[in-house]
Amino acid sequence: MVRYIYIFSSGHSGSTLLDLLIGNMSGTVSLGEVKWLPLFLKTHEHCTCGKPPQTCPFWNPILDELGLAGDTAADQTINAFRLSLEAERNNQLQKLSFYARLASAVIHPQGCAGFGSDAILKNMIRLYDAVLKTAPAEAVVDSSKSIMTAQWLRTRLPRNARVIHLIRDGRAVMASAMRKEVPAERAAKTWLHDNRMAGSIFRSGPSMNLKALRYEDLCRDPESTMRELADFLEKPYTEDILHLRGRERHLIGGNRMRFSGEDKIVNVETWKSRLTEKDLAVFERTAGPLNRKLGYSGT
Template sequence: MNGDGTAADLPRVLFVGGLGRSGSTLLELLLAQSPDVCAVGEVVHLWERALGADERCGCGERFTACPFWRQVGEHAFGGWSTVDRDEVLALKDRVDRTRHIPRLARASLAPAELADVRRYADLYTRIYRAATKVTGARVVVDSSKHASLAFALRWAEGLDLRVLHLVRDSRAVAYSWGKQVRRPEVVDGEDFMPTFSPFEVSKLWTAQNAAFHLLASRASVLRLRYEDFTADPAGTVRRLREFAGLPDDPAALRILTGDDSRSARPAPGGDPEPSPPASPVRVHSVAGNPLRFSGGPLQVRRDEAWRSRLPRRSRAVVSLATLPFRVRYGYLGQRGSDSVETS
């Protein structure tokens, strides 16, 4: 808990951190099956992609036409037109960059630095508080993932911040970032998600994970492996709800597993049996995986196409460059047995 007041008075956010292509969109869609959870996607991109380019919300409407985001803007700022986007982006550049993490990790900041960080974090706190008012949810899920934003939010006044550090095998992440994926939220023209080389992904994967290890000594952080999430989606949702301070939601788990007692278990071949499809939930998400636009029922299954499709040389580069953390997370040799561990 940051700032004054009791935890019950503060907007509570479950911040999903880590490197992209690690399953955060699927995870937030599953959490959003419960009415006490509001998933808003990657809010870090709101200033450029939503306010700037008026891209589509996860509900299918353009940002300016989405009733949810209109109400959030009214509650948070008196309307989005009152937000000086250029000023926010300039503030973001001074605060929310990976290069600023060593400074944001300090025990104290100079007065001018602290003022900038808190002013930036307050923008997000207002959005989270407004989202809970509009939806009646108790927890907001922000899947922005950027470690620098998580470090900035730890300085927020009046925010109950809980961080999920989501990890996926670096080789699977490298394979995913090498594919060309169209961004369906772009309305005026065509755009694609960026692609990165195996070595670039290795550097990003290592830097982001190292940053969240550092954050764990300064904030409430829980670590989760993607592979363990897909092996036991119902158990994962239950644990994350507990971490977020929410009670069990048997109705949501029935949707996820088909009954109250069974969760997806690994099949003899090693991959989990897909859970019965959950009812689709349209979330008002800013940016994220195109999965949020699918509209079909959710299915949880482990995607391991990288094992046969990632070129041998690329696999060797990534394996060597990310070795220390792969060992730490149990990706060397057999899959680790941990499902969720506290950092």
């Protein structure tokens, strides 16, 4: 039975939209980028309902279940509840170790864990199971986008996990990142790295529980794309999956779309007007070949 649905991608690839759409499927619940939950607990940042998790009617019983409820939950307890190496600082060695193992996964298909991975995976599953115990749902949707978590879930819980790699034209991703003051070259390199590592995951063993999805296909033909995805997730397809408005949501993190109440699924290709010739040259030099290999050619 599918219990854990995980979306990984480079940033700015449309994962919040996909999370919301899958969360519309019967028996599923969207969690957003739940790897940031410990940070939300410490800073009292709001989930999509407008309340901090401590007082949100959805998250409060989950926190209770995990022993993290109440303002009195000590920072130490929250700090111990690690959900992602990538959401932490000072872990370059662990990250490099993971990526090195993943890159060699063709030889060691099962052996992709890095230091600290067991504790993090255990916490993730504890969190997901607490959600499924307290909410009326059979499967959680997590769009935390961590390549590490995606790989752990699919190799260690092959029957219960479904992992989706969301791909988007690197030039669109670069333009979105640059709006947040990320320099052009760094934006292109990040997209290149994330999508290369995703390629390693696809080469690292059986991919029954792994699916690639292009953001542009989702926007061009939402119905067919979501029908196919519903099959992969073992959920029925219903037309209301495509309606984004009018639902109660409790997402953590993600982009501002989670608050916007929009109901349109449109690929706004503003990168075409926003990126200068110079930006495009930087992208081409850095990541052009992989972008084309993924099917993005032309302008």
